[in-house]
Amino acid sequence: MKMVTFFVVGLIVHVVFFLCIFDIYFTSPLVHGMTPQRVSLPPPAKRLVLFVADGLRADSLFKPDDSGTSRAPYLRSVIEEGGTWGVSHTRVPTESRPGHVALIAGFYEDVSAVAKGWKENPVEFDSVFNESRYTWCWGSPDILPMFAKGATGDHVYTHTYPPEREDFASTDASRLDTWVFDEVKDFLTAAKSNETLLKKLHEEQNVFFLHLLGIDTNGHAHRPMSKECLENIGLVDAGVADIVTVMDDFYGHDGKTAYVFTSDHGMTNWGSHGAGHPSETLTPLVVWGAGVQKAQWETSQKYEDNYLKEWGLESYRRVDVNQADIAPLMSSLIGIPFPLNSVGVLPLSYLNNSQHFKAESMYANAIQILEQFRVKLAQKKETTISFLFTPYQPLTDSKQVDFIRQARDLIQKGRFDEAIVYCKDLIAQAMEGLSYYHTYDRLFLGSSVVLGFIGWTSYVVLYILKTHASLRKPPTNTSMVTERLLGWGFLCVGLLMALFLLVQSSPWSYYIYSLMPVAVWYAVLKEFKTLVGLVRSIPSLPLTKCFGYFVLVAFGIELLVMSFFYRAMLSLGLVVLALWPVVSGFYTKAKFKSLSWTLSCLSLAVFPLLPVVGREPNINYVISAGGLILFNSSSFLWSSWRDSPLMRRDRQLFIFQMVQVALCAYTLTSTHSSLQLKQGLPIFNQLVSWSTLVSSFLIPLLSSTRLFHRLLSILMSLTCVYLLLSTGHEALFPLMLSWLMLAWIHIEQEAMSRQGSSNRNELSCIDFAENIDITKVRQLRLDDIRKSYFFVFFIIIAFFGCGNIASINSFDPASVYCFLTVFNPFIMGGLLMWKVLIPFVIVMCTFESIQVSTQLSSRSLFLIVLVISDLMALHFFFLVKDYGSWLDIGTSISHYVIVMSMTIFLMLLSVMTHILTSKKILLGRSRKMHFR
Structure with a gap:
């Protein structure tokens, strides 16, 4: 083999080995074709306002300053009197796009999707915005468009400022948040004289999304503990209070508005995020308004982080959630179907409603995740030979039917607490089943890659010995016959492998990962005479x-x-x-x-x-x-x-x-x-x-x-x-x-x-x-x-x-x-x-x-x-x-x-x-x- 050919083949082999990791570990978890699940009972709220303070750490909001005064007095009053609070735990990468997808769509976006863009959606996914009747968004041009483009129909409206405003050298990045608050106020004021808009705004299942980028921008530019960033937190707090007042006035204080305040990710002390430091993964969550449990006293709370005393909140019940859990929470509050791809679990401690409503909500949550499991199961059955298929035993077809029937019976009999526990068990089993089918082919693909790796490395070693160690051996008639037999043997193996993949309707990439070891090992065995030459040279080697x-x-x-x-x-x-x-x-x-x-x-x-x-x-x-x-x-x-x-x-x-x-x-x-x-x-x-x-x-x-x-x-x-x-x-x-x-x-x-x-x-x-x-x-x-x-x-x-x-x-x-x-x-x-x-x-x-x-x-x-x-x-x-x-x-x-x-x-x-x-x-x- 000539050197140029060798390096071209080597490059191809390494590209394949490099890409295989994405097929094995970075495949999108999303499936399509599920039936939407919603609660039949009337929801507690008609509308929801979502505040996302980009880059806000949990301690920056909850911890009082040196004088013992809260940096966010309004939100502090909500925690102590009017709502429920906790820490939202994010996942790596702690970046804006995956954080918002987890918040609003309820699933954790895979890394390959994050790498493909911030505004365009590399995969289609459902979201709270898509399931709402109307969603009105204000904020960054880097975040808002992806949810508008991911929505069916034309019911997600975005209002963004020019990208040039996101300047880290700005004298005051908090003006980004001021712009959002002012735009919302102007929007509601203008709606009073616009009958068409006014009618839309008074319909149920409306969502208002305020993306606040000032804290993130000031944190990058001046660090999270800087005067600029801490003052920005106070400005956001005052802005939230103003929006609540304006909303209540606009809707005549009907008590049907729910509010959610959180963050997509935190930030390190040195002004960065993305790696998964605890200061990046702990974000605040404050929920109040219609259908939300009011502040509860709790005398003995135990959390490993020991932040409660430092924050001065040891007496107020803290309810932590995973970031994806916020999406089903928002869906439940305004009565829309849970996002189809959500893997979040509804945090019932945030709801102020009957046990019947909570049981029905948890049941809908369980069926929504079970629907994803069923689609995954059907897809895997279609691409696997029946006698080789191994189903996930805890959720066979009969066990699924038993789970659903038992959950419904418990709800109909009024045993709501038991039904809730039963539905949580079903969610846990369905989540494990999703992981099982998502990684079903991993052993097969991994074994193919390892065989290819070992074969390629062996071939390179033999190639070095042949071309740079004077171990060349001229071919003989016997070796030519052996090569032909070897070639026919490996050709048969390759054809059988290809037929096996064809019967299973495997993706085209599987053919590459499975057939490459066949070709590589054929090349290794062709160099058998080089190995013989090495063995004969052993006595002369040091x-x-x-x-x-x-x-x-x-x-x-x-x-x-x-x-x-x-x-x-x-x-x-x-x-x-x-x-x-x-x-x-x-x-x-x-x-x-x-x-x-x-x-x-x-x-x-x-x-x-x-x-x-x-x-x-x-x-x-x-x-x-x-x-x-x-x-x-x-x-x-x-x-x-x-x-x-x-x-x-x-x-x-x-x-x-x-x-x-x-x-x-x-x-x-x-x-x-x-x-x-x-x-x-x-x-x-x-x-x-x-x-x-x-x-x-x-x-x-x-x-x-x-x-x-x-x-x-x-x-x-x-x-x-x-x-x-x-x-x-x-x-x-x-x-x-x-x-x-x-x-x-x-x-x-x-x-x-x-x-x-x-x-x-x-x-x-x-x-x-x-x-x-x-x-x-x-x-x-x-x-x-x-x-x-x-x-x-x-x-x-x-x-x-x-x-x-x-x-x-x-x-x-x-x-x-x-x-x-x-x-x-x-x-x-x-x-x-x-x-x-x-x-x-x-x-x-x-x-x-x-x-x-x-x-x-x-x-x-x-x-x-x-x-x-x-x-x-x-x-x-x-x-x-x-x-x-x-x-x-x-x-x-x-x-x-x-x-x-x-x-x-x-x-x-x-x-x-x-x-x-x-x-x-x-x-x-x-x-x-x-x-x-």
Whole structure:
């Protein structure tokens, strides 16, 4: 197989292995075709007003200030006198879209749907708004449209402000909430003189939705405990009180309005959300009005969080709910069908109604979830051969009938309390059944993927031995016959597998996951003669050294796997690497280079021990990083001038980049100061930031292609952007990483010299643009396994050195304030992703340098990297969990996705780094650009 074909096939295989995780774990839980369920008894409320204070934490609302005064006196009075309160527990990701979907539709949106967009609906789902007679919405253009587009007919009306108002640099983001309150008041005032509108508003089953974004925006810009954010809470409280008064006046104090106040997610002390920190998952819930239980005294409440005393609410009954439970609560209050896809359980403690009404409501809730179970069951039966189908035993057809009949009998006999308990048991069984059928094919798909993984890794190892270890064996007639028989045998297996999937009406993706192992193992067994050649070569191999290398690599892989859970393991690994020159004997021959390697390892080892989230911005670190870059660059420029003078244009380019570093450091300081003074983002700073980002891809291509000159140019360009995207100590990370990478290049040269290689080149003479002499490219040695492992280790350091899964998920816009302050999740996310990628590029460029300087084929080293990363991915595949908390499940899947995508990503990033290191833009006399 040619190398190009090999990499194309490898890319396809890894794309398939990457995508399989979405079919196994990220499939949408939604089903369609259920019958709507509603309570036949008259509802207590005719209308409902939903207030969602975006980004409001539970403690920010409930906890009094230092003087003991409540920040939200009106809502506090509701808690103490007129309604029921509690904590709404959200799920990861704690972002606006999934939070609102859980609140209003009653189900937890899968991650793949969240990633597809904020305004468009990747899947159709039912909601409280859709089931209402009319819904009137005011608020953010990022949230409201998705519920309007998801509704059937034309009964959801949205009123949004322009997106430009969502500016984190705004002097007062609370004006977003003021706009909502004013618009609602104006709307009700105008309705009095509009008969058509007035008639609609006086019909039953109306919903009013007020989305209040000011607290979230102020929290991002100034932090949740800031004066701006806390004052915004008071403004929201006063606005809620005004709306209640206006609503009561508009409807003549008929007592038929129910009110719900909650939040979609919370926020960390440092102004971010998305990762699942307790301050993000605990949100307030206050419900009052028609049909709602009034405040109840409770003398002995026990909650694990111990917040009641801190909040001064230990005497008032607290009723906690899951966020999805709010949707059936709102449906029950105004008498509309429960959202068809809801998995929420009606919290009866919030209802002030008869036991008969509560029993009927719980019965409707149970049947609504059972309807989803039935649809799932029917779908799975249709796609499974009957004798292979294993139904969920606690809810067979006969048991479903018994459940329903028994529940109805209990209600008809007036045994309402028993009926409620019975319906809750039915809901629990139906929820377990939904999970059972949702994961029904997981074992089959997982086994196919594991077989494919093992086969692919085995094939890559054999391919390395065949092409880079001189184990080629010419084919014989016997082997040709064997290959034909092997081919026919695997063809039969593939046809039988395809027929099995066809009979079951399986999705097309199942064919890929099931047939790929067949093709991969056929390729492995075709290389049987290579394995025979290896066995015959065993007597001539240094078995002790081989065994030692494999044990160390296996230990190293386990260390990398553990580092995904404990970042401190990377520090341990760096400390071990710091001792490598001493253990290997390099220290006696190259003391200065060995000392540089040791110090750089120890310096970089500090970063995994530092916090990644939970810190306040510290611009001094960023300024220090800029100063160190300027010092190191000027030192290099002086040494280059003395030892090997640069061309005039190269000197000018380096001086320009040094000025650019200083300008970026100034821009960050200026932007930070301007935002603190609430003067907004200066247009000059924004222009500098965006031009720096664009030029960072071009300036290195203008510099000399000599190894250290080009690497320095790349480093300075990338660091400029990194400075603009930094808010604290992470600004020093690429500088320390680059120091270690330069030490790595030097010490690999010493390793080549120690092995007596005649291919060793002087680093100062190496030019990336020169083609490698094929005749000098050597075969792989055992020591090259170490190089490849170092590369994988440094790639993991680049990813986790200043971050982890939580910090990647957590969305803190402060890092991108030099570029924009108006909320735009995709541009902001893209900038933050580029910040994450910059250390990757530094490591990749170093790896490219080592390949060039050691005259080693890049493909051979990359194949070893492929094996190491695939072994890690296989390890993480076994660690994927489908039980426990949502955070545990999501984190385990994220680990697999990261390692799996790393292989694909490195393939693509290697092309980019090759261009960055070896290509050059030539500016001729005619002022035309030429790309060499």
